[in-house]
Amino acid sequence: MVTAVQHACFRHQLHDNRPDGSIVGSGMAGQSVAETKTEERGSDNSAGRSAEVDLIAVLVAVTGGEPRVMTLDGGRALPSGPFELAHRSLQSGLRDWVEQQTHHPLGYVEQLYTFADRDRGAGPTAARVISISYLGLTREDVGRDSAEGWRSWYDYFPWEDWRSGPPPVIEEIVAPALTAWAEGGGTERRHRVALAFGLGGNPWNEELTLQRYELLYEAGLVAEAHQPRLDEHGLLVPGRAMLTDHRRILATGIARLRAKIKYRPVVFELMPPMFTLLQLQRCVEALGGRLVHKQNFRRLVEQQELVEETGETAAETLGRPAKLFRFRHAVEVERAIAGTKLPLIRS
Amino acid sequence: MVTAVQHACFRHQLHDNRPDGSIVGSGMAGQSVAETKTEERGSDNSAGRSAEVDLIAVLVAVTGGEPRVMTLDGGRALPSGPFELAHRSLQSGLRDWVEQQTHHPLGYVEQLYTFADRDRGAGPTAARVISISYLGLTREDVGRDSAEGWRSWYDYFPWEDWRSGPPPVIEEIVAPALTAWAEGGGTERRHRVALAFGLGGNPWNEELTLQRYELLYEAGLVAEAHQPRLDEHGLLVPGRAMLTDHRRILATGIARLRAKIKYRPVVFELMPPMFTLLQLQRCVEALGGRLVHKQNFRRLVEQQELVEETGETAAETLGRPAKLFRFRHAVEVERAIAGTKLPLIRS
DNA sequence: ATGACAATACTCACTTTGAGCATAAGTTGG
DNA sequence: CCAACTTATGCTCAAAGTGAGTATTGTCAT
Numbered sequence: 001m002v003t004a005v006q007h008a009c010f011r012h013q014l015h016d017n018r019p020d021g022s023i024v025g026s027g028m029a030g031q032s033v034a035e036t037k038t039e040e041r042g043s044d045n046s047a048g049r050s051a052e053v054d055l056i057a058v059l060v061a062v063t064g065g066e067p068r069v070m071t072l073d074g075g076r077a078l079p080s081g082p083f084e085l086a087h088r089s090l091q092s093g094l095r096d097w098v099e100q101q102t103h104h105p106l107g108y109v110e111q112l113y114t115f116a117d118r119d120r121g122a123g124p125t126a127a128r129v130i131s132i133s134y135l136g137l138t139r140e141d142v143g144r145d146s147a148e149g150w151r152s153w154y155d156y157f158p159w160e161d162w163r164s165g166p167p168p169v170i171e172e173i174v175a176p177a178l179t180a181w182a183e184g185g186g187t188e189r190r191h192r193v194a195l196a197f198g199l200g201g202n203p204w205n206e207e208l209t210l211q212r213y214e215l216l217y218e219a220g221l222v223a224e225a226h227q228p229r230l231d232e233h234g235l236l237v238p239g240r241a242m243l244t245d246h247r248r249i250l251a252t253g254i255a256r257l258r259a260k261i262k263y264r265p266v267v268f269e270l271m272p273p274m275f276t277l278l279q280l281q282r283c284v285e286a287l288g289g290r291l292v293h294k295q296n297f298r299r300l301v302e303q304q305e306l307v308e309e310t311g312e313t314a315a316e317t318l319g320r321p322a323k324l325f326r327f328r329h330a331v332e333v334e335r336a337i338a339g340t341k342l343p344l345i346r347s
Numbered sequence: 348m349v350t351a352v353q354h355a356c357f358r359h360q361l362h363d364n365r366p367d368g369s370i371v372g373s374g375m376a377g378q379s380v381a382e383t384k385t386e387e388r389g390s391d392n393s394a395g396r397s398a399e400v401d402l403i404a405v406l407v408a409v410t411g412g413e414p415r416v417m418t419l420d421g422g423r424a425l426p427s428g429p430f431e432l433a434h435r436s437l438q439s440g441l442r443d444w445v446e447q448q449t450h451h452p453l454g455y456v457e458q459l460y461t462f463a464d465r466d467r468g469a470g471p472t473a474a475r476v477i478s479i480s481y482l483g484l485t486r487e488d489v490g491r492d493s494a495e496g497w498r499s500w501y502d503y504f505p506w507e508d509w510r511s512g513p514p515p516v517i518e519e520i521v522a523p524a525l526t527a528w529a530e531g532g533g534t535e536r537r538h539r540v541a542l543a544f545g546l547g548g549n550p551w552n553e554e555l556t557l558q559r560y561e562l563l564y565e566a567g568l569v570a571e572a573h574q575p576r577l578d579e580h581g582l583l584v585p586g587r588a589m590l591t592d593h594r595r596i597l598a599t600g601i602a603r604l605r606a607k608i609k610y611r612p613v614v615f616e617l618m619p620p621m622f623t624l625l626q627l628q629r630c631v632e633a634l635g636g637r638l639v640h641k642q643n644f645r646r647l648v649e650q651q652e653l654v655e656e657t658g659e660t661a662a663e664t665l666g667r668p669a670k671l672f673r674f675r676h677a678v679e680v681e682r683a684i685a686g687t688k689l690p691l692i693r694s
Numbered sequence: 695a696t697g698a699c700a701a702t703a704c705t706c707a708c709t710t711t712g713a714g715c716a717t718a719a720g721t722t723g724g
Numbered sequence: 725c726c727a728a729c730t731t732a733t734g735c736t737c738a739a740a741g742t743g744a745g746t747a748t749t750g751t752c753a754t
Contacts, residue, residue, distance in 0.1 A: 624733095641731095645733080665729085667732045667733085669732060670732085
């Protein structure tokens with residue numbers, strides 16, 4: 001526990017929380033703008049008791065060492081559709097829409113977050129919409145009509161890929177722009193920027209994807225399809241835009257996945273039935289946007305008995321042939337037992 | 348990562364996931380009942396595009412060493428109300444309802460899960476309802492009109508409190524009943540029961556609260572207010588019932604909180620401004636339902652610099668006076684940086 | 695054979711945990 | 725004031741877990 005207290009936590013007191021529990025404000029004065037942005041951007045009121053409910057999917061696959069997300073409309077939207085009474089459940093509704101729109105079967109799925117504002121996207125007259133978002137993991141079905149909607153998620157967040165060192169975009173564009181913006185916002189704002197983007201000696205934390213996006217949005221540095229702030233500052237951070245708040249939802253999905261692979265064996269949902277340890281490593285690196293220490297990575301995977309040898313070896317082109325492994329599905333059950341990190345008593 | 352793979356994970360392929368990512372079925376045949384119970388119990392179809400949206404709160408406090416939850420209606424319901432267009436956001440809507448119904452201010456709040464079925468509670472004619480649930484943490488305002496709706500959450504889940512050893516209910520009632528039920532369900536079902544309840548040599552995992560409840564529900568061993576299965580088996584597991592699916596939502600909240608205190612310093616939301624380390628420990632123990640090793644607990648809290656001395660000591664009645672500490676709010680920011688557990692390269 | 699390129703094996707120095715043992719500092723009942 | 729009790733704090737020790745490298749071993753393309 002203490003652990004109970006081991007990581008980061010943020011307070012929100014009278015303000016809305018972010019999907020990832022990120023910091024919003026600690027009661028200090030000043031950035032009420034920041035604090036109220038996430039779940040409540042505008043929206044006209046009236047009194048009604050029903051709302052339209054949308055289901056949105058962040059469908060992820062990793063192919064060719066790139067993390068990809070399924071998109072529609074030329075990369076501008078995530079698969080989505082309204083929840084209808086005909087749907088058995090939220091998840092089955094989502095599955096219906098995704099399979100219908102992308103012709104891609106959905107495997108592992110988990111709920112991400114429920115948003116209640118679309119103000120970012122719709123005009124001021126837009127009705128209240130509830131967006132229930134899901135994260136889905138699959139293998140890209142190479143060699144089909146697919147490849148169609150799959151795009152590297154780094155197209156949308158170029159500053160998130162640190163696999164070949166700090167992305168130049170940060171030092172060249174993001175950092176200066178954000179720093180300038182933060183000038184007008186007190187220490188708190190500068191602090192948030194430094195933490196999120198690893199400036200001023202702070203280490204980079206790949207899990208803060210959503211916070212970084214929100215910061216950029218708040219600073220008016222990203223444009224979305226419906227709202228091309230193109231000339232406001234004459235300066236925009238690179239990265240492909242999306243409709244309404246789909247890019248925010250994508251950021252939420254990335255953040256969740258980056259955090260989750262660290263404590264649950266979900267990566268395997270993205271791997272083919274058999275793979276080499278290097279392939280597994282590349283997959284993890286693609287998701288995290290960072291390189292990992294090869295030897296230690298293998299040690300972990302093996303000592304945790306997450307995989308088992310298949311007996312076969314990869315027919316690679318270069319170097320010593322690697323053994324092919326398969327995921328030990330048994331761990332799914334075994335690990336259900338683990339979990340705890342409290343300094344428990346007894347045994 | 349490998350870590351990426353470190354804990355438990357479950358597959359669901361064509362079935363709905365549980366709020367806590369719990370196991371549902373692994374493609375093996377047999378328990379389709381289990382697999383489809385969570386989010387899709389019945390509900391009549393028609394074609395509509397809007398739904399009623401409810402906000403439900405699991406409001407937690409720890410007083411007198413007991414974890415409490417705020418209830419209404421004589422302990423049969425959680426604070427809740429419909430989301431209306433007049434609400435600024437989901438969270439503010441929730442706050443409005445809770446404060447109006449309980450007269451208790453809401454502090455820390457985080458979204459729990461969105462359910463789409465109320466079949467459990469409402470009759471077959473019930474319209475589609477979306478329930479968006481939240482977890483809230485506060486300090487019980489002792490010495491007010493309050494104390495009113497606060498109930499120990501172990502009233503609802505007696506088998507969850509292991510602070511004074513394995514609860515007798517398990518060996519006496521739960522285990523036999525579940526075992527009998529599992530007989531008719533193949534190895535898989537027996538396995539699930541053993542894992543969830545720590546039978547057959549398996550260790551107890553306090554985080555599986557929701558899975559345990561679901562298992563009991565599936566087995567027809569718990570009754571809810573609207574559906575008092577009282578005589579079906581002539582045997583029911585003890586534990587207070589609630590309206591519709593509120594008890595399930597409560598279980599979801601408990602599970603989430605038990606998991607969260609292990610990696611985020613949220614316990615402090617439940618503590619008074621100043622406290623002794625033993626009080627903090629008791630709070631953690633109350634939540635987890637398990638005892639922790641005192642010395643190691645302190646070591647963790649201190650070495651992680653989660654607290655700082657106030658200089659004062661507690662005016663206790665017994666034993667050596669303890670120092671009073673306060674939470675170091677700075678860690679909220681510092682910890683935002685941490686997070687990673689990948690065997691990263693470089694530094 | 696010679697390199698190049700990976701896959702694998704092992705080391706080593708710390709750090710982090712799980713479990714206890716030992717003291718210290720008040721309170722309470724003679 | 726002393727003995728008995730109760731809780732707070734200090735410390736020790738060994739077993740695991742981690743971060744960073746170094747060394748070897750297979751294969752394929754010259």
